[in-house]
Amino acid sequence: MLFNSLDFAVFLPIVFILYWFVTDKSLKLQNALLVLASYVFYGWWDWRFLSLIIFSSLVDYTIGLQLKKEDKPSKRKLLLWTSILVNLGFLGFFKYYNFFVDNFVEAFSFFGSKIQPNTLDIILPVGISFYTFQTLSYTIDVYKRKLEPTEDIVSFLAFVSFFPQLVAGPIERATHLLPQFYKKRQFHYSKAVDGCRQILWGFFKKVVIADNCAEYANQIFNNSAEHSGSTLLMGALFFTFQIYGDFSGYSDIAIGTSRLFGFNLKQNFAFPYFSRDIAEFWRRWHMSLSTWFRDYLYIPLGGSRGGTWMKVRNTFIIFLVSGFWHGANWTFIVWGFLNALYFLPLLLANRNRNNLNVVAQDSYLPTLKESMQMLITFGITVLAWIFFRAENLTHAMSYLKGIFNKTLLSLPSIRPTNLIILILFFLLIEWIGRRQQYAIEVLFIKQSRFIKWMFYMMLITLIFLFTSDSQQEFIYFQF
Known part of the structure; x- marks a missing residue:
């Protein structure tokens, strides 16, 4: 169901x-x-x-x-x-x-x-x-x-x-x-309302962002040989937002639904695309799986207690196993290996725990340094997602080769304006709510009831307007 x-x-x-x-x-x-x-x-x-x-x-x-x-x-x-x-x-x-x-x-x-x-x-x-x-x-x-x-x-x-x-x-x-x-x-009205609010945001992520991104991502990935480098890059970006909206949207619906029955589940995503390095990304992405591997595999293997070789070995083991957990395909293993390579310089420089707090914790906007860090981390994450989405390694390599050529500087042939505006709106709300458990947890709570409900009705309207013609399963059902 x-x-x-x-x-x-x-x-x-x-x-x-x-x-x-x-x-x-x-x-x-x-x-x-x-x-x-x-x-x-x-x-x-x-x-x-x-x-x-x-x-x-x-x-x-x-x-x-x-x-x-x-x-x-x-x-x-x-x-x-x-x-x-x-x-x-x-x-x-x-x-x-x-x-x-x-x-x-x-x-x-x-x-x-x-x-x-x-x-x-x-x-x-x-x-x-x-x-x-x-x-x-x-x-x-x-x-x-x-x-x-x-x-x-x-x-x-x-x-x-x-x-x-x-x-x-x-x-x-x-x-x-x-x-x-x-x-x-005990039934608590305030907890039930909070659960419904998180369910609403989860549905917005899934139906409006993920499902609509999926249509264009599938179109581009399934016909990658026909597209320019800029269009292929757009396809990778669409998949990047598809998988985040899809999976974190499911988590929001699950956590919100649990709250309706008086249960509290742990946060599974903490705005990972605002991460300043790949170590921070993995502390914020699919947190329940990352901490599971940390506690039941990484630490029993010795964690970071040994020398440099043990740290490197354990890091590669944890990422490769994580990749293999996602599916029986070499693309997932390479995806895990690539993330281990991203992580390695931070580990060797002992900087993998530098960014533990929320980005721009006490300000509205990030510094120039933080902006560059987020942009670089987001960029390498997008490249890694190509292996995650590709049908096989040959497809992934040809997709990357197709991006990095002179057509990368051309205008994409697929650039849906409405969807791009929705993604920017989504990122804005996520940025405003990045200090919370989920983006709209306290958004407009202190405003008048009229403003608060106008915002909720806008989200509901967008969900109905942008519901895909074909029902899209959640990506992680296959895992």
Whole structure:
């Protein structure tokens, strides 16, 4: 079920009414309702894959209970590895089986041997990368004794399958989200209004910015050989705003929807395109995944505690794994490798934590230095996104070659004025609200009710006016 669908527009009010007006007297009933609603939400796509998420949940629930009873280190480690192998085994099979088979065949062909590939017609379950990492974090934290394992199976099933963030995050930690299922939730009008406000901004990002950018980005990327360098650059820029509007828009809708039910999810994006270096960008982009890799992979590998070689090695591992997490294609791995190269000079110069505060924290406009830093960081990010969007490495390289020639100085053949104005408006609102959790969190809050509602109605009008003819899925559903 898509957030931007009529199905969800009917589904959400029904669940909301049942949650607050029918099951509100019992915490267990509320949690059970959330489990049922989440399974309906997920099964709407393909009910057959419900067995996968239920099995994964039951495995980690059971292992958590066993870890509570077991003190012997060897047996505790065996339980942990059982969880890791089961979860990553499912993820590896559905997401990477054909990738490894195809590359295995190509490797043998390179040495003159021919073998018949045995690939399978595998459907990738929506959101498997997200809920796999979410449930894994539970087992790992229980193993490390950072979290007391739960005996409440309904709360645990609700934690794993919580429908607002089930298929595209944010990836929540059990230490943060699971305890919220133990406590009685109270309806707060102000929190519900704040949730609706964030949902509205998320829909604006998705429908107005991402979906309209997608039409032009697809048009240019799918016919890249026919376009000039300047038009190809426009295509890369459109995809840059498409993926940000799409993914951060989903996160805003997920976080806002969760707030309607009395839950608080962590911020997943913090205005990354205003970053002054690539390290700051990765602290602000898909924060739930970045911190997951930091805590469960980078730090266990030694983090930055060792010498220069260990720092470099761990940095490349984290970025390459991050790239591979996104999909079974060499383009994602090269995208991760490229970001590691961007990050390396900052790491070696010990400047990767220079920009921890918000840009232009105490002023309306950035300094000239900050403007140049943001422009350079944005520029190299755009180039990296080309590998992320390209069909394969050959396509990515030909796309880059097409940009950097004399036609780069020509006028783009595709330059939709209305969309460019909307992107500039979007950037302005994001800049004004860059100190908040989301851009319009406090925008016009202190103004008159008339001004505030005129702004909201303008956003709603733009959403209706610029809704794409064809319903666009969220990009990260494929991951």
